[in-house]
Amino acid sequence: MPLGEALVAKGLITREQLQEAVAERSSASERLDQHLVRTGLVRERDILRVLSEELDIPIVEPDEADVDRELLKAVPSRLVHKYGIIPISRNGRGIRVATSDPYNVYALDELRTCINTPIEPVLASSTVIHKLIKSFYGVGGEVLTTLVQERGELEVVDEHKIESADLDVQMAQEASVVKLVNEILLEAIDQRCSDIHFEPFENDFAVRYRVDGVLHVANVPPEIRRFQNAIISRIKILSNLNIAERRLPQDGGFKIKAHGREIDLRVSVIPMAFGEGIVLRILDRSAVRLDLETLGMDGQVLESFTECIQRPHGIILVTGPTGSGKTTTLYAALKRIVSPELKILTIEDPVEYYLEGINQTQTLPKIGLTFARALRSFLRHDPDVILVGEIRDLETAEVAINASLTGHLVFSTLHTNDAVTATTRLLDMGVEPFLVSSSIEAVLAQRLVRTICKECKQEWRPSHARELPPDFELGPKDKLYKGAGCRECHNTGYAGRRALFELLVMSDNLREMVIKRQSASQILKAAREEGLVLMREAGWDLCRRGLTTPQEVLRVTKA
Missing domain, CATH: 3.30.300.160 (Type II secretion system, protein E, N-terminal domain)
Known part of the structure; x- marks a missing residue:
């Protein structure tokens, strides 16, 4: 029948x-x-x-x-x-x-x-x-041969069509190569990937995915090497980049619709020894929950940080290396305080997520729209709160501090390893100590740690004391866990990430130490006496709660 x-x-x-x-x-x-x-x-x-x-x-x-x-x-x-x-x-x-x-x-x-x-x-x-x-x-x-039909559809928004005699360009627009690139993009999205790396080598064309902050080699057939130039050309076509230019770096981007949602991709192309290398940054707005608690902030840190971001003026800094979630934390902070009574302006490079009720601007250095120039203009727009994507130089730092001292709350980021060194970093830029002391309200340092996969989580008992870091104290009733590895976590033992926070709230004593140009180690000692909890200590607490592993905390924090 x-x-x-x-x-x-x-x-x-x-x-x-x-x-x-x-x-x-x-x-x-x-x-x-x-x-x-x-x-x-x-x-x-x-x-x-x-x-x-x-x-x-x-x-x-x-x-x-x-x-x-x-x-x-x-x-x-x-x-x-x-x-x-x-x-x-x-x-x-x-x-x-x-x-x-x-x-x-x-x-x-x-x-x-x-x-x-x-x-x-x-x-x-x-x-x-x-x-x-x-x-x-x-x-x-x-x-x-024939592509599998079960992966779902991927649609490129506003795709650019190019007429060319270049064989690589012609192949890049053939159905097979279009589907191959779509398949790689869809797989990356399914794996919760943040970046896709296309890397040309002498005898290989590697594809790697960054998942939860760690790179993994994608399982692609070796025959993909034959399509290297066509794949690169396809991505450059999507990004509206110059197909013929293979000697200079290029930046662009495009949008796709996958699994019923719109996703932005930022593209960077650089020339390498055996061809062009490409990195795609995936910005999936629907996958990001801009909520401080969801990011992992809780307890005293959440209470103190929430109080700080509701102050009428001053500077709130978030510090950490690239990819540590600084922008996401700032967005979550703005979302916490946004209201019809507040005028909030942001200057970013680039605007990663669009927030309801907030006026957002992107820098355009080619025409002179820098962080500092945008900040000066913002002050004539009667703002209450200003977000500066990053303080990169003395000019931006001085304008931001001036804004905070004239009755505005300013949020920004710095690239420092911990909270305390943010103050000394501003001094090293050339900012006067009394300006740093009077403007900074709080510094939040952070890192992202991978969390243990819930599907394969199991208790872990270290066989020797030396398997644990010397500064990690494990109580008699404390239990440690790890992920055994399964299909859901791609055999890594981890699935998802959450932040480790280190919050330094400036006290009168700390402000005096900054004015006197005391060293970061001296300021740290004083902050510890006032109750500062280091990121590593916050990580040990997550280990005791069964959320991550000591090895993961060690990976992202310094000694």
Whole structure:
């Protein structure tokens, strides 16, 4: 019995729904079962159950451990990609092959003829099959044959079309390369990736994803090396960059729509020894929750920081290295205080997220719109609160301090390793000590640590005391945890990140020390006596709470 009739007989759909589905998919290149699942009329597991009963084929749920890797070598990858099937194991004289479309006898016949071995089909969901294909054959392996259709659609917003005689440019706009780049982008988004690195080497073209702050090599087929120039050209076309310029760095960006949401990508291209290297920064606004508690701020730090950001004037600094979440924390702070009674202006490079009720401006150095020039103009717009993306030089620092001393609350960032050295950094720039002392209200230093994956979290008992850092104190009732590694966390043991904070609130004593130009170590000692909690100590607390590991805290904090 055909699948549609069987579904009607089982009462899963009506005949009218079947007729509508057949009519709607007649112009589409999708199977009836795919259409029914996509439109939500029938669940995939119900379709598999009906197929199993009708065709007397067992249902399996294979994972990577169930797949015979030696068997994969005997089956041509082109057939795997073409038909969405994957060999699982040997069974007597033949092999068991997982498929979600047992009615496609051509696929099984072609595979049987190709390997000259009897085939026993078993049923598995298309999602499981395509995950296995991706795992064993690499992201984008479909470009060599037929791309997998289950990954969802990716649409480029305002794509630029280019007419060119350059073969690389022509190939870059071919459907296969377009789909290959889309597949790499979609995989990065699915993995919660913040950056994608395309790196040309002498005998390789590497693709790496930065997930939770750590780079991982993407599983792409080695044949991608042949498409290196076409991939680079494709990304440059999307970013509206000069395709012919291969000697100078270029910056650009584009937008895509994926999984129902719009995502910005910032693109940087630089020339390297064996071609151009590209890094794409993914800015997924829907994936960021601009909330101080969600970022990991709690307890006394949250209470004190919230009090500081509600003060009428002064400077609030957030410090840390690139990629430590400074901008996100500042956005969360602004979101906490935004109201119709406050005029809030920001000058950023670039504007990463757009906030409701806040006036945001992006620097344009080529025409002279710098942080300092924008700040001077802001003061004539009657603001209450100003955010400066970064204090990079003496001019910006002096204008920001002047704004804070004339009744404005100013937020900004500095690149320093901890909270205390922010004051000495401003002094090193050339700012007068009395200006630093009178303007700074608080400094928040931060780092991002990976959190333990909840799916594979397990208790960890160190076998020797030397496995723990000497400054980490573990109480008799304290327990430590780690992630064993699983599919959900890509076998890293970590999933997600949260911030470690170190909040320095300026007291009268600390202000006096700054005026006297006392050293950072002296200021730190005094701040510790006043109750300053260091980032590393905050990290040890997260370890005791079972949220991260000592090794992760050590990775992001200094001794």
